Amino acid sequence: MIADMTESLISVIEGAGRFTRFSAAAVKGLFVERPGRRQMVPLVMEIGLRSVPVVLATGAFVGMVIAVQIFAQLHKMGSESAAGPIINISIVSELGPVLAAIILAGRVGGAMSAELGTMKVTEQLDALRTLGADPVSYLVSPRFLACFLLVPLLTIYSDAIGVLGGYLMSVRFLGISDYHYWHQTRQFIQRWDVFVGVGKAFYFGGVIGLICCYKGFMAEKGAEGVGRATTDAFVASFIAILAGNFFMALFFNNLYDYLYT
């Protein structure tokens, strides 16, 4: 029993060590061998362009549903005029980034771990090494970079459409006055809130890229191995996103207090 627990603890620590080394190698790879256009262009197309519709759809619905919920609560208290800032802050600094990250972990992360997992089990990673390429800097570094840079960009799209959706819902359908909505929003929302949201998105992007590539590289032989890697990658990214979001919220609040009060 205790031996079992020690063993699983050891394997967790070993796993964390391997992941840390893997991540360090991926970051180092960016400097050792700058990812070329040949590698980046297809990734930018796949991640940056093809994800736009799903990210916009997510953003729009998030904006609208928040407007509906928050309006309902505030209506009871008779303070609908506060809806604007609350809706927009929720979208820009919390739900927009988190939900965009989750949808991208599913779409982009899943595809990446399946692709790299297939390469692992069909010995393509070994083949790369025999041809003088380091699989981590050749495959992982560009994917990490693409996720790190593009997830924030997609988050900005998602935020924008979410803000728009929230506005349309509140002003057009729920009857909050246009003037109040924006006036209040402008008073309470600060550049800081947008900064926090986008800052988180960099972390989400990086962590999705690293976790999904890592799980792909660890895939075990056979088709089920690749399937398992993909599921594991999604679950691990999901947890890393939500836990990271929590700790970043603490961190950014403290940073805010430190900087501005």
Next chain:
Amino acid sequence: MSDTGESKVCLPGDGPIISVEDVHKSFNGLHVLRGLNLKVMANQTMVVIGGSGCGKSVLLKHIIGILRPDSGRVIFDSTDISELKEDDLSRVRSRFGMVFQGAALFDSLSVLENVAFGLRRAGKHDEDQIREIVLDKLRLVGLRDVEDKMPSELSGGMRKRVGIARAIASDPEVILYDEPTTGLDPIMADVVNELMLRIQKTQCATSVVVTHDMKSAYKVADRIAMMKDGVIVESGTPEEIQSTENPTVSQFIRGEARDAVEQHS
């Protein structure tokens, strides 16, 4: 090292260029290599035979340094490659070519890009020259007009041959073939046999060939080694192997199933 088609005289070197010494390797408790020893002379072709799952592919991966031994050494050209760091290893590997059992073509790259991969990374040729070389190597393995196809559009045998073209693209000194003729029709299998012989004659390459195809083994081998239970149980010239007294070996090369089930357990 131009490929003129003329035979040079390739004398076997005075020492082994590859020397696998007492190598052990386990995977999650499965002891695959158990103190394996193998010497391969320069400019010679060593064929390794042995039952399915006995560790032949694992052995090849140790020779090229993709896997590291748990204990023992792998010496290539007087360097212990089991000790090298990955950066230095990749320099050593540039002298090798490897044909993978399942071809291991890069799915996302065209046939041309696959075969050109090593050449592009080496950066010694311009794109026009690379294209010439690639088309030439594809012709050598009996493939024409496939360079713009994707691997998923090829048959298994064609993929295998693209894998061979990729391994020999940069005229490596040592070529490791993992079952190069498996899955090919008899004529294509013989094309590949002839190709292996020709590469050895024209470029004085050293080859290690893993195969189950005894016809191919006799045709290309200077020496044959039989692997069983994680060690080399017998090695010798094709004639010696054919006339061996060792029952395990003679049964294997004749492909007899008698007692095989018991012997495997």
